[in-house]
Amino acid sequence: MTREGGQHGEPLPRGLWLASAPLALFIGVPLLALLFVVSPADLARHLTSRMVLGALWLTLKTTLIATSLVVLVGTPLAFVLARGSFRGRELLDTIVDLPITIPPVVAGVALLLAFGRRGLIGRQLEAFGIAIPFTSVAVVMAQVFIASPFFVKAARAGMEAVDARLEAAARTLGAGRWRVFWTITVPLARPALLSGVVLAWARALSEFGATIMFAGNLPGRTQTLTLAVMSALEGDLESAVAVSVLSLGLAVMALLGAKWLAGQWRMPVA
């Protein structure tokens, strides 16, 4: 598959380079600053502390579960949005996108009011002795809520880009819907699907506001890396920076992964 790169023979004007520098520096410099505060030896010491290892393990576990759930329930929804034509499609699309634009803390309050012990749904669960807030399940739910649009958007765009005539041709040759989906739609949309997966995972990794609201902050149970940064910041700046460096590393990995998977280094992902 070939794609248009941004390459033309003509070099870009120097002014344009200058004009694009401020934003790149503005984002890059603070992130670099993180790397100069703590020496590598101290970094290693902080990163092997019990708090950090506990938070790292919990973060990996919850984000992997959350990302799997997002793919499981996000794929059918993306397909409906990509291929369906029905009243309320734009409304559905807006609802699915909302977690990107609402403040995460608001998402956390909303989750509490729905799934909390006194919440709309949580009240029913409470009757069965199930309480979600302040558990690792709540951490996963907050991550799914916040991260799902990143996958659904990418998956939808990827599926829309698949030529519907190919699917129709396969159908006329006798393939069932399910087979068409797995043998035509998914393989052709794979780069978009995979980059959506990685972006959703990256967003889940950085989730903070909804988590602290809905799941609280308890080491070992609900204290993910971002919450550990916040807690460490209140006592030990160096340790907070060390955890920040770790989070930065994971985020860089995720983004590079997304770009590599999407196979388009020069184009924005998603």
Added chain:
Amino acid sequence: MRGTSIVTLSAALAAALGAPIAAAETVRVFAAASLTEAFREVAALYEQQHAGDTVELNFAGSQVLRTQIEQGAAADVFASSDLVHADALVAAGLLGPHRVFARNRLVVVVPAVSPKVSRLQDVARPGVKVLVAGPTVPVGRYTAQVLAKLGSAGLYGDDFQGRVQANVVSQETNVRAVLAKVALGEADAGVVYVTDAATAVQKVRTIDIPERYNIVAEYPIGRVTKSDAAAQAKAFVDLVLGPDGQAILRKYGFAQ
């Protein structure tokens, strides 16, 4: 008046240095979350008494405010809910001498609707969800002290402190987060200041902690040394320490 001449002088200085004068008429007050309502009222009174001046309030856990000031946040006044964070800033040369302007005590709050906890000893019962503030938050440290006192008194059976700790479902970053989640009914009990409980009387019930086992939280206030509104900062601190400020604090349940 001396205060006025300082204001005039600093305004003239600011003008001479080309700094915007308006910046010098804003006093930025960093205050512990538990002071929210009381300091909003003090700030309104200050603005009434000093026409043209504005007070910017920044409420958070005292440990967060301390970190912000250490990292160079522009603050003029710091009002902490414990001496530890204020003393640390004084030691670092970032805060001038401070004075205790209010005192507070702890209380256990439970949801007003169908509470599971009605006595202090119930907090240690298995399955009770307890909220506290984290160990660096002043109220979190006070909570640990109270639990230790109650535990060593042996009133409520073996290892009261350990059993309560095992019930803790979250270490919140400030006292108001503890209160809010108990008020929502998401936790069965939380430990907050008496003054916090008083702001949510319809949503929470309180269980007293006997004075013998309670603590006295001392709230110091001081001026930030790098303040660029020194005169305004002083006026604000004086207002808090003076009869008008004290009356407001007492109205919200703070002791002198």
